[in-house]
Amino acid sequence: MTPKAAGAVATYVLDCEESMGRTFDIGLDALNGSLRPKAEPALLADQDLSRRGTFFLETFGCQMNEHDSEKVAGVLLARGYQQVETPDAASVIFYNTCSIREKAAQKVFSRLGEFREKQHEGKIIGVLGCVAQQEGEDIFKRAPWVSLVCGSASYRKLPELLAQLESGNHRVTGLDTDTDETFETEVTRRDHPWRAYLTIIEGCDKACSYCVVPYTRGPERSRASEAILREVRQVADAGYTEVQLLGQTVNSYADPTVRKMKFSELLLAVADVPGIRRVRFTTSHPRDFTQDIVDAIDAEPKVCEHVHLPVQSGSSRVLREMQRTYTRAGYLEKIAMIRAAKRAIAITTDIIVGFPGETDADFDQTLSLLDEVQYDGIFSFKYSPRPNTPAMSMPDAIPEEEKSRRLAMLQERQREIQIAHNKSQIGKTFEVLVSGKSRREGQWSGYTSSHKVMNFTSQAAELLGTYVQVKATDATPNSLQGEHVA
Ligand code: SAM
Numbered sequence: 091m092t093p094k095a096a097g098a099v100a101t102y103v104l105d106c107e108e109s110m111g112r113t114f115d116i117g118l119d120a121l122n123g124s125l126r127p128k129a130e131p132a133l134l135a136d137q138d139l140s141r142r143g144t145f146f147l148e149t150f151g152c153q154m155n156e157h158d159s160e161k162v163a164g165v166l167l168a169r170g171y172q173q174v175e176t177p178d179a180a181s182v183i184f185y186n187t188c189s190i191r192e193k194a195a196q197k198v199f200s201r202l203g204e205f206r207e208k209q210h211e212g213k214i215i216g217v218l219g220c221v222a223q224q225e226g227e228d229i230f231k232r233a234p235w236v237s238l239v240c241g242s243a244s245y246r247k248l249p250e251l252l253a254q255l256e257s258g259n260h261r262v263t264g265l266d267t268d269t270d271e272t273f274e275t276e277v278t279r280r281d282h283p284w285r286a287y288l289t290i291i292e293g294c295d296k297a298c299s300y301c302v303v304p305y306t307r308g309p310e311r312s313r314a315s316e317a318i319l320r321e322v323r324q325v326a327d328a329g330y331t332e333v334q335l336l337g338q339t340v341n342s343y344a345d346p347t348v349r350k351m352k353f354s355e356l357l358l359a360v361a362d363v364p365g366i367r368r369v370r371f372t373t374s375h376p377r378d379f380t381q382d383i384v385d386a387i388d389a390e391p392k393v394c395e396h397v398h399l400p401v402q403s404g405s406s407r408v409l410r411e412m413q414r415t416y417t418r419a420g421y422l423e424k425i426a427m428i429r430a431a432k433r434a435i436a437i438t439t440d441i442i443v444g445f446p447g448e449t450d451a452d453f454d455q456t457l458s459l460l461d462e463v464q465y466d467g468i469f470s471f472k473y474s475p476r477p478n479t480p481a482m483s484m485p486d487a488i489p490e491e492e493k494s495r496r497l498a499m500l501q502e503r504q505r506e507i508q509i510a511h512n513k514s515q516i517g518k519t520f521e522v523l524v525s526g527k528s529r530r531e532g533q534w535s536g537y538t539s540s541h542k543v544m545n546f547t548s549q550a551a552e553l554l555g556t557y558v559q560v561k562a563t564d565a566t567p568n569s570l571q572g573e574h575v576a
Pocket residue numbers: 152190191300301302303338339373374375400402440441442471472473474475476
C-alpha cells in the first residue's frame with residue numbers, strides 16, 4: 091500500500107503492489123505533500139486544540155472509500171468537530187476500511203492493534219466502512235477497545251453515535267445498509283485538490299460469486315438527478331473543473347425521479363454545468379455498458395475519453411462461475427463498440443487470477459484477452475476468498491504460489507503492452523490538467539483526458555490546477571513524459 095498525501099486524511103491506495111494500474115491512481119500530485127484541497131477548511135495546529143471534539147481519520151481502500159471519508163469529515167466538521175493530523179491530537183480515531191480482499195481486512199485488525207493503548211487515554215476508537223459493515227458487532231469481540239462500528243450507509247448518524255458514547259454508552263453501531271442517507275451528506279472538505287468525487291449510485295444488485303460488496307454496501311440505490319446536478323453546480327462554484335461520478339456499477343444508474351434521466355444523459359448534463367471541463371465516471375459494468383454512453387463521449391469532449399470496464403477473466407467458463415452475466419464474446423462486443431468511437435477512448439480493466447477451478451487453459455484465455463483488447467492499464471488481483479460469498483465454498487482452490495505465478499505473468503504481459511502503447515503516443519500533444527509539482531525545478535505532472543499520467547517540463551511559474559498542452563517526448567509503462575507547448 092502506498093500512503094497518499096491527501097490533506098490531513100491518511101489515505102492508502104488499494105493494494106497497488108498487485109496492480110499494473112498504478113498509472114491510473116497516483117501521479118506526482120500524490121507525492122507532493124505541499125498540495126492542499128481548495129475547499130478545505132484550514133487545519134488547526136495540534137497545540138490549538140482541546141482534546142474534546144477532534145477527530146483523526148485514516149482511510150484504506152478504493153475511490154469510493156476515499157470519497158466516503160470526505161463525507162465523514164463533512165458530517166463531523168458541520169457539527170463542530172475539528173479534524174487533526176495525528177491520532178495523538180484526536181479525541182476520536184476513525185478507521186475507514188476496505189474488505190474487498192482478505193489482506194485488506196486483516197490490515198484493519200493489525201492497525202487497530204496499534205490503536206489499542208489509545209483507548210486508555212480516553213479516546214474513542216471507531217471502525218467505519220466495509221469491514222465495519224461486514225464484521226459488525228464481532229469487531230467488539232476481536233478488538234474490545236473499539237467502541238463504535240458504522241457502515242457507509244449510516245455516516246449521517248455519526249454525531250448522534252458519538253453523543254451516545256459521550257453520554258455513557260460503551261458500544262454503539264450504525265449498520266443499516268438500505269438507506270440512501272449518505273447521498274445528501276455534507277461534503278465540506280474534498281481531499282483531491284483538483285477533482286471532485288460524487289457518488290451517484292450506492293450498493294450493488296449484481297451477484298458476482300466472489301464479491302462482498304452486495305453484503306457490505308447493500309442493495310443498489312440511485313441518487314436523484316437534480317441532487318447530483320445541484321452538487322455539481324456547488325463544486326463548480328467552489329472552483330473545481332473536473333468531476334468524477336462514482337458507483338460500484340456507475341452505468342447501472344437509474345434516476346429515481348420522474349425525469350428518469352439515463353446515465354448517458356446525466357453525463358451530458360454534468361458536462362453542461364458552467365465551469366465543468368472534465369467529467370469522469372467509474373466503475374462501469376459490462377452488462378449495462380451501452381452505445382449511448384459511447385455516443386455521449388463522442389458528442390461531448392468534456393466527457394473524458396476513458397472507460398474502466400472490469401472483465402475479471404478471459405474465460406467464459408470462469409465468467410459463468412463468477413456470475414458475471416456476460417461471456418468473453420459478449421465482453422469483446424462491448425470493446426468493439428468502444429473502439430468504433432470517433433475518439434480514441436482509453437480502456438482499463440480489473441482482472442482476478444486464481445479463481446477456484448481456474449485451469450491453465452482458462453488463464454491462457456485471460457492472457458490472450460490482454461493481447462486482443464490492448465488495455466491502457468489493468469488492476470490485477472489474486473482471488474481472495476471472502477465470507478458469505480458463494481465462491482468461498484467452491485472446490486479446487488488454486489494454491490497461493492500458483493496465484494502469484496499467474497499474477498506475475500499477467501502483469502509482465504500487460505507491462506509489454508503498456509510500454510508499446512505508450513511509446514506509440516510519443517510526438518502527440520495532449521491536454522493535461524496539472525495536479526502535481528515536483529520538488530525538482532520545472533517538473534510538473536497531471537492527467538490527460540484518457541487518465542494517463544503525464545510528467546512534463548515547463549518553465550512557467552505556476553501551473554497547478556490549470557489545463558496545458560503537453561507534447562509527449564518519451565514513455566514508460568506507467569506514464570508519459572513531455573514538454574509544455576502552450
Ligand atoms: N463493481 C466493479 C465491477 O463490477 O467490476 C468492481 C468493484 S470491486 C470494489 C473492485 C475489484 O476488486 C473487482 O473488479 C475485482 O477485480 C476485485 N475483487 C472483488 N472481489 C475480489 C475477491 N474476492 N478477490 C480478489 N479480487 C476481488
